Amino acid sequence: MKKLIILLFISALSFSCSDQKTEMEQQLVENYANIVYANYEDAYIKAKELQTKIDEFVSNPTEEGFTATKNAWLDARPVYSQTEAFRFYSGPIDDEEGLEPYINSWPLDENFIDYVVNPNSGKIMNTGIINDPESFQEISAEVLLKENEIHGEADVKVGYHAIEFLLWGQDLYEESAGKRSFTDYTTAPNAERRKTYLKVVSALLVEHLETLKDAWKHGSEYRSAFVKKENVRNSMINILTGIGKLSKGELAGERMTVAMENKDQEDEHSCFSDNTHNDIIYNQMGMLNVYLGKYKRIDGTVIEGPGFDALVTAYQPESTVAITASFQDALKACQEIPAPFDQAILHHTDKIQSAVRALRKQSDEVQNIASVLGLTLVIPETNE
Amino acid sequence: MSYRFVHIVGIFIFLMALVTVSCQESESAMTDNEEEFSGGKTATVFIKSADALGQPLNGLTHEEIRHFQMGNSLNRNNWVAAPSSTTARDGLGPLFNATACASCHVRDGKGNPYNSQDQPTQSLLFRLSVPGKNEQGGPLADPAYGLQFAHQSVIGTKPEGTVSVEFEEISGHYPDGTAYSLRKPTFTFSGLNYGEMHPEIMTSARLAPPMAGMGLLDALDEQTILEWEDAEDKNNDGISGRPNYVWDVRKQKTVLGRFGWKANEPTAEQQIAGAFSGDMGITSAIFPEENLTPAQAQLMAHLPNGGTPELEDHALEDVLFYIQTLATPARRNWQDEEVKKGKLLFFKAGCENCHRSKMTTSETAFPKHLANQTIRPYTDLLLHDMGEGLADNRPDFEASGREWRTAPLWSMGLQKTVSKHTFFLHDGRARNPEEAILWHGGEAEKSKQAFMQYSLIEREALLRFLDSL
Numbered sequence: 001m002k003k004l005i006i007l008l009f010i011s012a013l014s015f016s017c018s019d020q021k022t023e024m025e026q027q028l029v030e031n032y033a034n035i036v037y038a039n040y041e042d043a044y045i046k047a048k049e050l051q052t053k054i055d056e057f058v059s060n061p062t063e064e065g066f067t068a069t070k071n072a073w074l075d076a077r078p079v080y081s082q083t084e085a086f087r088f089y090s091g092p093i094d095d096e097e098g099l100e101p102y103i104n105s106w107p108l109d110e111n112f113i114d115y116v117v118n119p120n121s122g123k124i125m126n127t128g129i130i131n132d133p134e135s136f137q138e139i140s141a142e143v144l145l146k147e148n149e150i151h152g153e154a155d156v157k158v159g160y161h162a163i164e165f166l167l168w169g170q171d172l173y174e175e176s177a178g179k180r181s182f183t184d185y186t187t188a189p190n191a192e193r194r195k196t197y198l199k200v201v202s203a204l205l206v207e208h209l210e211t212l213k214d215a216w217k218h219g220s221e222y223r224s225a226f227v228k229k230e231n232v233r234n235s236m237i238n239i240l241t242g243i244g245k246l247s248k249g250e251l252a253g254e255r256m257t258v259a260m261e262n263k264d265q266e267d268e269h270s271c272f273s274d275n276t277h278n279d280i281i282y283n284q285m286g287m288l289n290v291y292l293g294k295y296k297r298i299d300g301t302v303i304e305g306p307g308f309d310a311l312v313t314a315y316q317p318e319s320t321v322a323i324t325a326s327f328q329d330a331l332k333a334c335q336e337i338p339a340p341f342d343q344a345i346l347h348h349t350d351k352i353q354s355a356v357r358a359l360r361k362q363s364d365e366v367q368n369i370a371s372v373l374g375l376t377l378v379i380p381e382t383n384e
Numbered sequence: 385m386s387y388r389f390v391h392i393v394g395i396f397i398f399l400m401a402l403v404t405v406s407c408q409e410s411e412s413a414m415t416d417n418e419e420e421f422s423g424g425k426t427a428t429v430f431i432k433s434a435d436a437l438g439q440p441l442n443g444l445t446h447e448e449i450r451h452f453q454m455g456n457s458l459n460r461n462n463w464v465a466a467p468s469s470t471t472a473r474d475g476l477g478p479l480f481n482a483t484a485c486a487s488c489h490v491r492d493g494k495g496n497p498y499n500s501q502d503q504p505t506q507s508l509l510f511r512l513s514v515p516g517k518n519e520q521g522g523p524l525a526d527p528a529y530g531l532q533f534a535h536q537s538v539i540g541t542k543p544e545g546t547v548s549v550e551f552e553e554i555s556g557h558y559p560d561g562t563a564y565s566l567r568k569p570t571f572t573f574s575g576l577n578y579g580e581m582h583p584e585i586m587t588s589a590r591l592a593p594p595m596a597g598m599g600l601l602d603a604l605d606e607q608t609i610l611e612w613e614d615a616e617d618k619n620n621d622g623i624s625g626r627p628n629y630v631w632d633v634r635k636q637k638t639v640l641g642r643f644g645w646k647a648n649e650p651t652a653e654q655q656i657a658g659a660f661s662g663d664m665g666i667t668s669a670i671f672p673e674e675n676l677t678p679a680q681a682q683l684m685a686h687l688p689n690g691g692t693p694e695l696e697d698h699a700l701e702d703v704l705f706y707i708q709t710l711a712t713p714a715r716r717n718w719q720d721e722e723v724k725k726g727k728l729l730f731f732k733a734g735c736e737n738c739h740r741s742k743m744t745t746s747e748t749a750f751p752k753h754l755a756n757q758t759i760r761p762y763t764d765l766l767l768h769d770m771g772e773g774l775a776d777n778r779p780d781f782e783a784s785g786r787e788w789r790t791a792p793l794w795s796m797g798l799q800k801t802v803s804k805h806t807f808f809l810h811d812g813r814a815r816n817p818e819e820a821i822l823w824h825g826g827e828a829e830k831s832k833q834a835f836m837q838y839s840l841i842e843r844e845a846l847l848r849f850l851d852s853l
Contacts (some may be wrong), residue, residue: 111539382440
């Protein structure tokens with residue numbers, strides 16, 4: 001009889017333990033969805049602030065206004081960079097409709113947009129839609145997003161980096177970012193068209209970020225399916241896939257290893273403004289947010305709930321310390337890359353190598369999280 | 385015992401021996417205890433998600449992984465028109481079909497040929513030529529439009545035009561009464577910007593094939609491929625596979641072809657360089673001239689290029705390494721009873737006579753990882769007359785207008801997962817593998833008939849076998 005009671009007690013205990021884990025997993029996934037929504041909303045808010053500054057500048061272009069607009073662009077990037085942790089599992093950002101190319105696409109089709117410098121002669125070539133009123137009478141969203149269906153091409157004429165190009169111009173200098181003058185919007189040829197282009201792309205960016213935010217709000221189709229009880233385990237795989245792929249293939253691989261191998265100064269994402277080092281740091285921050293289940297909004301409020309550190313502890317407490325350390329080491333390594341990134345590619349590759357190693361270690365630990373939780377996960381060397 | 389009796393017994397034993405030997409031969413091709421390993425032990429990955437075709441083979445060193453990542457980057461990111469700040473990635477065009485390899489070879493798999501309006505996407509390119517042969521014995525370019533139709537251009541010049549398609553449905557019945565319908569595409573070129581096309585112009589639609597496994601096929605000895613050559617059908621089985629012999633630019637001579645829908649490219653390197661040139665307008669050491677007709681070249685002489693060459697040697701090497709070391713996905717469900725039955729039926733119908741199931745790569749292959757691997761690509765890499773229905777009527781080196789290279793079948797089951805569609809054949813006309821089979825004619829007519837004679841259950845089993853590849 002005693003044995004039976006003990007048996008019953010143990011099974012009741014283990015049952016409620018697994019019950020607890022299931023409950024925590026549910027909360028983790030819901031918290032993640034809340035973080036994603038808040039993060040996209042913050043990106044949308046910042047993009048709207050940028051749009052406001054652009055509209056102000058365009059109505060009265062001044063040196064000070066130009067600087068304020070550039071600062072607004074720089075200010076809008078940290079929140080967006082954090083959202084890259086939500087990519088790579090065909091969520092709303094990169095499903096069949098593929099919003100990502102319209103938002104953060106790189107490299108940019110510079111001479112499709114505006115004048116560029118011919119590297120052979122050093123002379124300015126008046127290329128681009130902006131300088132071709134004959135072929136492109138109107139500059140509008142429709143014209144810029146020309147029929148993609150037939151060609152299926154990712155558009156590199158819109159998004160953050162198109163705005164960046166219009167604010168900084170090509171970075172032709174070793175010691176600084178691009179040096180576009182605000183007079184490109186006053187006395188330079190086609191200044192009015194340039195203004196229009198700037199307004200159109202910033203409005204488009206706001207529109208796209210709004211769509212993204214709405215895809216994740218409470219009650220939306222995607223979110224409801226994402227947090228549904230039956231889908232929780234699969235959603236966790238997606239969450240981990242996102243950060244694993246960002247860490248390994250994208251940051252460590254594409255944006256750092258490839259940049260170093262290419263040794264091409266401008267083979268960096270925010271090449272006009274020389275802001276790539278911040279993109280990297282905030283990308284990592286985004287991954288840390290997901291791991292800890294904690295996101296600090298632009299207004300200072302914090303979205304918080306069970307993260308993977310808590311969940312791993314529930315399954316296998318001895319594993320948590322190493323995993324957490326790998327995330328923090330990766331953040332530190334990213335922060336230690338000297339700015340600007342285009343100089344680091346040439347002169348501080350040791351620091352970049354350290355960051356690559358740390359990010360790869362981090363992705364190994366993401367794989368480890370999956371094992372501990374009993375999830376099947378593949379983190380490839382490269383992403384598509 | 386009578387002399388006659390001994391005679392009969394002798395003949396009987398001889399015949400039995402013959403039957404046993406030939407049974408053994410087909411049995412050894414049939415039985416393959418490691419058939420799960422499509423790409424051999426080294427280059428097979430056990431993944432069946434959308435990432436299945438983009439993985440490196442096993443055992444790459446850290447250094448090699450860096451090259452793999454470099455190659456992937458060049459394959460995946462779009463090229464931009466010159467001049468641009470990103471000098472390593474500019475030089476697109478002036479005329480092109482796509483801005484990135486991955487635009488057509490989506491996730492290293494097959495492109496999707498038709499969009500939601502059932503019109504051609506960029507994943508379907510169009511080869512052009514006029515009657516005759518060029519100096520190297522290959523297709524002769526159309527004077528105004530060259531060897532490939534470009535529907536996109538950089539700013540400052542016009543694209544060559546647009547292509548549209550119309551389909552004709554052709555219905556039929558299996559002997560058992562089941563109905564089927566095939567569709568035949570007819571392509572029309574319009575909005576031409578460089579004058580008239582030659583009155584006798586020949587055009588051929590080509591769907592972007594998957595890239596995984598190319599390295600392994602590149603690593604086969606020529607002798608291995610030529611083993612199945614039987615241009616005169618000496619063994620009387622109705623199959624007369626012929627090799628294509630094509631121009632190798634590096635070697636400056638004619639060699640065995642093995643890549644492309646008509647086996648018109650000799651090596652993975654030339655295939656890749658040819659695609660950079662023809663599909664994206666990117667020059668390299670192998671194809672240093674822009675892919676333009678003399679008239680176009682003159683017209684566009686003022687447009688800046690992205691360097692000489694635009695794809696530098698080390699970059700071409702990286703892309704080559706990347707593509708060569710892409711692994712193939714393992715078979716799924718290969719031990720399933722229905723799949724095994726389907727495999728038997730596949731062999732019985734004679735499909736394996738062209739879709740060769742097993743071979744071993746060269747001992748001296750490079751990269752070394754690819755050497756001595758037993759692979760299961762389901763192709764003999766030879767040309768076969770596939771009948772009137774599939775003919776494009778456009779010769780390509782030794783290949784006639786009715787001949788096609790046997791398409792490799794490995795990874796076809798994952799096409800729906802990786803590429804999100806099930807279009808097959810050179811112009812994507814077949815909406816699924818079954819339709820692709822029904823289009824087989826010419827040398828394959830007998831096998832196609834055998835398939836049609838199978839019962840519904842047997843046909844399903846064979847299709848399930850194909851799905852496991």
